[in-house]
Amino acid sequence: MSKRISCKPKTENRKPKIIGLTGGLASGKTTVLNQFEKLGVKTISCDEIAKKVFYGTNVPKKIKKLFGTLNRKKIAKIIFSDFAKRKQLEKILHPEIIKELKKQFSILNSQFSIVVVDVPLLFEVHLEKMFDKIIVVYCKKNQQISRLMKRDKLTKSEAIKRIASQMPMGEKIKLADFTIKNTESLRRKKINSQVKKMLDKII
16 A cells, blocks of 8 residues: 655654656646645645746846846747747756755755655756656657647647757656656546555655
8 A cells, every 4th residue: 555645744863855856848747746745745846936036036137138028928938939048048047946946955854754846857957966766757749749739828839849948758768767657548546546656666
């Protein structure tokens, strides 16, 4: 039987296992992260950290100077068509996101046994050393394109271009310690079952 991971304070003074959760755009990372949370695992979303950073401290001034706007949808359209601008934005955001992530890790050290962190660009930004194990969520490319078109209201060519901006899914799978299959043919119960099995392996 799979174990439920309690978020109660630990009795031993050991660091928690920090598990990185990644995958491609629209591969279903959020769905999997939510399943971990439902099982009592402490979770962190780097997308939520990015939103906080995007509007915090001196970051907005730098972004507005670079793009002339703080509208996230407009900026997304620009960066997926302009590689240089995308790299400039990453130089502004990534150090702040990593700083906030490390801060959250330090707070959690004496509280939780396992922490699962959703990091969309984990491999692209070379953050592997921050994590004890890495899980990659994957699906078929045609499903990824379809989901991204529906979610972000994109054309097929726009969706393909955004997916191509990241490391190919096959390469991410090779670098993973564990994988979770998240295809449209799989019901949420099966995703939950995969997550439970994953916890048994991690504990």
